[in-house]
Amino acid sequence: MGPVKNSNSATRSARVEEMRRAERARERRNRILTVAASVVVVAGLVVGGVVLVRSQSDSGGSGKKDTAASGDAKNAKNSAGDSGHFTTGEDGVQTWSGKLSRTHVTTGVTYPMHPPVGGNHNPVWLDCNGTVYDKPVHDENAVHALEHGAVWVTYTGAADKADVSALAAKVKRTPYSLMSPYEKQDAPLILSAWGHQVTVKSAKDPEVDKFFAAYVQGEQTPEPGASCTGGVMR
Known part of the structure; x- marks a missing residue:
């Protein structure tokens, strides 16, 4: 055991x-x-x-x-933050030779040219998908649309109604373009893009098609491809 x-x-x-x-x-x-x-x-x-x-x-x-x-x-009016001046080419297109600021501001801006072709602008762009406005628009929103590559057609009360109608029809079929009345400009019909501007004599002026071809989403565009819808609506 x-x-x-x-x-x-x-x-x-x-x-x-x-x-x-x-x-x-x-x-x-x-x-x-x-x-x-x-x-x-x-x-x-x-x-x-x-x-x-x-x-x-x-x-x-x-x-x-x-x-x-x-x-x-x-300040009631902000500076556009621009420096420089226009130089005019042989085709009559004016090109801004200096700096065009791109700061977003929420107040009015004093621009050195009318209509403005760039500078500080509102954070919200103006609808520019072939949009025709029958009333004046805010410069600050329109400049933002130019930053997106739009061409802005403006006219005064002195413009021929037939020209206004023809240009409106062209804008309506052209994405990245917009149109509005603008009494502060020096000529009846003006086309503007970021940094560029031209006075045209009529809707049949050859410069109209040339300007659209060159500057709708052209090389001058600071933000190519950015939206032209969803901004400030009519």
């Missing part, structure tokens, strides 16, 4: 030792999991803190930008 008892005792001791090893292994796993969880929590707190700081920083930066813009907007 002695050997049997010893055998049973050894087996029991081995089983106990195995259980102890398993318990130690379980404790090690738990410690590892606890440490890992702590690391994740700390990392999350750090990342969250960084995101919060950046968010506050960005908000502060945006606030500063908005404040600056608001500061500019305190």
